[in-house]
Amino acid sequence: MDGYPSLAYDIIAHEMDRPTLFKDESKLFPDHVPTNLVHREPELKALSRVFKVLLESPGSVAQKVTLVGDVGVGKTAVAKRFGSSIESLVKGKGINLRYVHVNCYKDRTLFLVIKKVAQQILPSIPDRGFSAQELFETLWKILEDENIYLLLALDEADFLISASGEKDAPLYFLSRVADEYLNRPQRLSLILITRNLEFLSGLDKSVQSSLLHNVVRFEKYTSEQLFDIIHARGMDALKESALSEEVLAMISDISAPRGDARYALELLWRAGKYADAEAAERILPEHVRKAQLDVSQFPMHTVQELPLHERLFLLSVAKVLKRNKSAYVTMGEVESTYRVLCESNSIEPRKHTQFWEYLQNLKNLGILYTKISGAGFRGKTTLIGLLNLSVEAVERGLKDLEG
Numbered sequence: 401m402d403g404y405p406s407l408a409y410d411i412i413a414h415e416m417d418r419p420t421l422f423k424d425e426s427k428l429f430p431d432h433v434p435t436n437l438v439h440r441e442p443e444l445k446a447l448s449r450v451f452k453v454l455l456e457s458p459g460s461v462a463q464k465v466t467l468v469g470d471v472g473v474g475k476t477a478v479a480k481r482f483g484s485s486i487e488s489l490v491k492g493k494g495i496n497l498r499y500v501h502v503n504c505y506k507d508r509t510l511f512l513v514i515k516k517v518a519q520q521i522l523p524s525i526p527d528r529g530f531s532a533q534e535l536f537e538t539l540w541k542i543l544e545d546e547n548i549y550l551l552l553a554l555d556e557a558d559f560l561i562s563a564s565g566e567k568d569a570p571l572y573f574l575s576r577v578a579d580e581y582l583n584r585p586q587r588l589s590l591i592l593i594t595r596n597l598e599f600l601s602g603l604d605k606s607v608q609s610s611l612l613h614n615v616v617r618f619e620k621y622t623s624e625q626l627f628d629i630i631h632a633r634g635m636d637a638l639k640e641s642a643l644s645e646e647v648l649a650m651i652s653d654i655s656a657p658r659g660d661a662r663y664a665l666e667l668l669w670r671a672g673k674y675a676d677a678e679a680a681e682r683i684l685p686e687h688v689r690k691a692q693l694d695v696s697q698f699p700m701h702t703v704q705e706l707p708l709h710e711r712l713f714l715l716s717v718a719k720v721l722k723r724n725k726s727a728y729v730t731m732g733e734v735e736s737t738y739r740v741l742c743e744s745n746s747i748e749p750r751k752h753t754q755f756w757e758y759l760q761n762l763k764n765l766g767i768l769y770t771k772i773s774g775a776g777f778r779g780k781t782t783l784i785g786l787l788n789l790s791v792e793a794v795e796r797g798l799k800d801l802e803g
């Protein structure tokens with residue numbers, strides 16, 4: 401068979417050789433922590449203020465801070481970036497500080513958390529036959545012998561439970577360690593990360609107050625902030641020619657109600673994949689809509705069960721979007737296509753005033769969304785975009801109206 405590559409070989413070789421819009425797609429992956437976290441300077445500064453003491457007089461106090469905020473607002477990324485930065489910063493001053501990030505969703509008990517820490521500080525530490533407390537004491541001894549300070553981030557801390565299922569035992573233990581080793585240097589500082597502070601309310605009062613002493617709140621990202629984030633990450637991950645302002649703005653607008661950077665980055669990554677699959681020269685709005693369909697499945701029957709004129713209206717939006725290859729359409733454009741569609745279906749068109757009602761209904765269903773025009777339009781115009789569905793999907797679902 402030498403010299404006669406199989407068909408499968410050809411397919412694979414060809415596929416792998418295909419041109420791509422990506423430079424390094426891993427830069428868009430959710431666990432990538434970028435060096436620069438735009439729009440999180442205030443949060444990074446707040447953390448720096450809390451932990452300044454680790455630099456000035458390590459061992460004097462055990463600092464605790466709680467980071468709180470919704471999904472995808474950068475809590476994990478900020479903690480990790482802060483952790484690695486402070487590690488190298490204090491190293492320059494001869495201080496041995498180790499940052500350990502534990503995800504409590506994966507490591508749910510005190511024992512597993514301590515084991516994770518032990519493995520990172522001293523990989524050879526045995527973890528068998530120990531109780532959590534014993535393992536902790538061994539670890540503590542190493543910290544003292546080697547003069548190491550520990551900054552421990554407990555991410556998704558709500559999932560932390562004790563072996564017997566009590567919620568507060570592990571946090572009680574970790575936040576009260578200081579009392580056990582009074583008069584000795586404090587070696588354990590904590591960063592607690594959660595989406596909701598409510599879980600603290602069930603905890604011991606002293607634990608609560610020590611954890612609520614320093615709280616850094618992460619607000620949802622606005623559309624403009626999301627734009628800057630996906631722009632920065634997009635430039636690292638994709639060829640410059642792949643990105644357009646229109647597509648970046650579209651993704652930011654779609655993601656803005658959630659304020660979630662992870663969602664926006666996933667949309668960009670998937671849209672890039674769709675563009676590559678079509679060997680497109682850049683990412684287009686339709687690639688974003690397809691990407692969105694993957695991320696949030698929208699039930700097609702909802703579209704098919706809409707009242708007739710709402711279906712006609714929606715199909716018109718899709719048709720204009722397709723024709724213009726754009727992210728948004730104007731009401732005027734939709735209206736004229738709607739009239740043509742009505743005519744080809746021998747349906748009496750409804751009056752202009754009805755359209756705002758259709759639009760409102762389709763918005764409420766999460767099928768359309770609107771924004772007010774900015775630069776490039778005269779006056780203020782309502783722009784209409786398609787949400788949760790691709791143009792292709794709408795056309796397929798409503799093909800009986802194609803006339």
Ligand SMILES: Nc1ncnc2c1ncn2[C@@H]1O[C@H](COP(=O)(O)OP(=O)(O)OP(=O)(O)O)[C@@H](O)[C@H]1O
Pocket residue numbers: 428429430431432433434436437438439440469470471472473474475476477478595629633661662665
């Ligand atoms: N300011 C930013 N600049 C660049 N990337 C960011 C920024 N904020 C968040 N990200 C990225 O968005 C994604 C989600 O952020 P992160 O994982 O930190 O969210 P989170 O607040 O921990 O959410 P969750 O509560 O779901 O764990 C990550 O890929 C992260 O790197």
Ligand SMILES: [Mg+2]
Pocket residue numbers: 475476477555
């Ligand atoms: Mg997180």
